[in-house]
Every structure is written in C-alpha cells, then in structure tokens.
Amino acid sequence: MSLYVTELRRLGKRRFTRYMTLIGLLVLLAVAVGTFLTNQKIGPEQRAAAERTAQAQYEEQVRYSQRERDACERAEAAGEPNDNRFPDDCSVITPPPRDSFEAQWFLPSTFDFRSNFGETLVTYAAILGLIAFVVGASFVGAEWSTGGMMNLLLWRPKRLNVLLTKLAALLTGVVAVTVLGLLAWTAAFWAVGSFRGSTARMTSGVWQSFALTGLRGFALVVVAAVVGFALASLGRHTAFALGGVLAVGVVGQFGLGVVLALADVKFPEAWLIPTYGLAWMGKEIKLENYDACNFSVSGGCEPDVLTITWQHSSVLLLTGLVLALGAALWSMRRRDIA
Numbered sequence: 611m612s613l614y615v616t617e618l619r620r621l622g623k624r625r626f627t628r629y630m631t632l633i634g635l636l637v638l639l640a641v642a643v644g645t646f647l648t649n650q651k652i653g654p655e656q657r658a659a660a661e662r663t664a665q666a667q668y669e670e671q672v673r674y675s676q677r678e679r680d681a682c683e684r685a686e687a688a689g690e691p692n693d694n695r696f697p698d699d700c701s702v703i704t705p706p707p708r709d710s711f712e713a714q715w716f717l718p719s720t721f722d723f724r725s726n727f728g729e730t731l732v733t734y735a736a737i738l739g740l741i742a743f744v745v746g747a748s749f750v751g752a753e754w755s756t757g758g759m760m761n762l763l764l765w766r767p768k769r770l771n772v773l774l775t776k777l778a779a780l781l782t783g784v785v786a787v788t789v790l791g792l793l794a795w796t797a798a799f800w801a802v803g804s805f806r807g808s809t810a811r812m813t814s815g816v817w818q819s820f821a822l823t824g825l826r827g828f829a830l831v832v833v834a835a836v837v838g839f840a841l842a843s844l845g846r847h848t849a850f851a852l853g854g855v856l857a858v859g860v861v862g863q864f865g866l867g868v869v870l871a872l873a874d875v876k877f878p879e880a881w882l883i884p885t886y887g888l889a890w891m892g893k894e895i896k897l898e899n900y901d902a903c904n905f906s907v908s909g910g911c912e913p914d915v916l917t918i919t920w921q922h923s924s925v926l927l928l929t930g931l932v933l934a935l936g937a938a939l940w941s942m943r944r945r946d947i948a
Contacts, residue, residue, distance in 0.1 A: 613766060617779035626748050631787060634741035638791065641733060642798040649721040649806040660716040668711045675705040721807030724816055727799050728823055732891045734795050735827030739834035742784050743855070746838035749780050751848030769942045777839055784835045788828055796820075826890055826920065833931050840938035858883075877916045883926075890923035 621627055650656070682700035697703065753759040753776075766772050803809040841851035863882055870878035877897045879885045889895040899914040 613775045614779055617776050618782060621749060621779050621783050627745050630741050630745050634737055637737055645721060646802045646806055649719050651806055652717055652720045656718055660713040663716040664711040664713045668708050672705040675703055679703040721802050723800060723803030723809045724811050727820060730799055731823045731827050735830045735891060738788055738831045742831045742835035743838035746780050746835040747842035747851035748848045750776055750839050751842035754846035770939060773843060773942045780835060780839055781832060784832060788831050792824055823891065830890060833927050836931055837934045840934035843938040844941050880916060880918065885918060886923040886926050889918040890920050894919045
C-alpha cells in the first residue's frame with residue numbers, strides 16, 4: 611500500500627481529526643441556524659407594523675415637544691430662572707418633521723443574500739482556517755511526539771518524501787472538507803434568503819464575485835493547514851505550533867497594538883495580521899487616521915486614508931507560507947531525527 615493512501619487513511623481515522631472537524635461543522639451549523647432564527651421575510655404585514663411604529667414614535671415626540679414647550683412658557687411667565695433647561699425663545703421647541711421617522715428603521719432583520727452572503731464567507735473561512743491549522747499541527751505533531759515519525763523513517767528513509775506525502779494527505783482532506791462545506795454553506799444561506807429574506811437581484815456578476823471570495827477563503831484555509839503542519843514539524847510537537855500562534859496572535863499582536871498606540875503611530879492597524887486577513891477576504895480595507903485633518907474644498911476635515919488591498923495580503927500570506935514550510939523542510943533534512 612502506498613504511503614499516501616496510508617497517511618490519508620490515518621488522517622481520517624484519527625479521533626482528534628474527527629472531533630475537531632465535527633466541532634467546526636457544528637459551529638458553522640449554529641451560525642446558519644442562528645441567522646435563520648434571527649431574520650424573517652419582509653411582507654405587507656411587517657411593513658404596515660413598521661409604519662405604525664414610526665407613526666407612534668412621531669406622535670410621542672409631538673407630545674413630548676408640546677409638554678416641554680408648555681413647561682418653558684410656564685417658567686417664562688412665572689419668571690423662574692432658566693438654568694439652561696429651555697431656550698430663550700420657547701417657540702423654537704417643535705417636534706421633528708414626520709419624514710424624520712422612516713418606517714424602514716423599524717423593519718425586522720431580514721437576510722438579503724446578495725448583500726449579506728459575502729460577509730458569511732469571512733466567518734466560514736475564519737472557522738475552517740482555525741480548524742485546519744489545529745488539525746494540521748496535530749497530524750504531524752503527534753507523529754513526532756509519539757516516535758511514530760522515527761519508526762516510519764526506518765523503512766522509508768527519504769525524509770522529505772515522507773514529510774511532503776503527509777502534507778499531501780492532509781491537504782487532500784482539508785480540500786475535500788472545505789469544498790463540500792462551502793457548497794453546503796452556500797445552500798444553507800440560500801435557504802435562509804429564500805425563507806427568511808430575499809434572493810432577488812442575483813446576477814452572473816454577483817455569483818462570480820462570491821466565487822472569487824470563496825476561492826480566497828479556500829486559499830486561506832489551505833495556508834492555515836500548511837502553516838500549522840510546518841510549525842508543528844519544525845518544533846516536533848503540536849504544542850509548538852499552538853504556542854507559537856498564541857504568542858504571535860495574543861501576546862505579539864495585542865502587545866504590539868498597545869505599543870503602536872502609545873507611540874502614536876499613524877496607522878497602527880497596518881501592523882496587525884488580522885487587518886490583512888480582512889483585506890484578503892474583502893479585497894481591500896481602508897484605514898483612517900482621524901488625528902490628521904485635510905481640509906477639502908467644501909471646508910470639511912477629512913482624515914488620512916491608507917488602503918490595504920488583497921495583493922498586499924497575498925504577499926504576507928505567501929511569505930509566511932514559504933518561511934514556515936521552508937524551515938520545516940530544512941529542519942527535516944538537516945536535523946538529527948533520533
């Protein structure tokens with residue numbers, strides 16, 4: 611039996627892999643069900659209820675304004691001190707216009723597939739990326755910590771071939787779960803839009819945009835799996851990968867954010883990894899510096915803007931991938947296995 615098939619079977623039979631995959635799928639299911647339950651389709655009844663609520667809010671403001679005006683006039687007639695509670699001219703106390711109370715503000719939450727599905731792909735990629743990282747780290751980390759890797763190399767001494775075959779088996783499983791999960795995710799939210807919102811205005815261009823976003827999410831999951839695998843192989847233990855991410859993500863990023871804020875850096879978010887993840891999934895993200903003031907021709911004050919695109923994020927992802935995998939391969943080739 612080939613090493614690839616053996617590793618693929620081992621990946622599927624590992625309890626940790628099954629449990630983590632199940633946990634990830636249950637979280638995704640909870641998100642989909644929660645979205646279904648917290649949204650509803652907008653119809654004539656909902657619009658009429660929203661109109662009634664808007665009218666009631668307007669009438670309440672009319673009554674409140676009248677009470678305040680009457681109190682102002684009484685205080686003025688009695689010569690009581692104003693104490694800045696009322697204006698000098700009581701006639702200026704008037705209710706806001708009726709058109710300030712729009713019925714759409716009081717409509718229940720509804721899921722518009724065209725407008726909202728793209729945001730759910732970010733959630734999908736984040737959850738699957740985390741699961742892929744942990745599974746990838748555990749898949750090879752357990753081999754090192756239990757001595758399985760050393761035993762395997764006794765009869766298959768080609769180190770790099772062994773490590774890359776394990777990685778290929780891991781990526782096969784990750785790709786299969788991610789693609790099938792993405793299809794199920796799309797179908798689930800299409801159902802949410804159909805029964806609890808709207809699926810109107812879907813064109814080929816919109817589907818193409820969603821496909822590209824899903825492809826970027828797929829790439830993010832694959833990179834997470836490879837990096838987790840590479841770090842665990844480099845440290846020869848699952849905890850090395852998990853501890854490294856904890857150090858970088860929590861200690862490094864949080865501490866770096868505090869230091870940058872204290873140093874009054876112009877765009878501190880540009881130095882944080884999550885910013886590039888959001889830019890990768892959303893094609894771009896704009897950072898604004900409100901401490902700077904650029905006066906426009908209209909006389910307004912506009913902040914400085916820094917735009918980070920998915921191309922910038924791709925450089926970071928590719929660099930991290932190459933460094934992690936390259937270090938793992940170098941370590942596998944040069945270090946003593948015993």
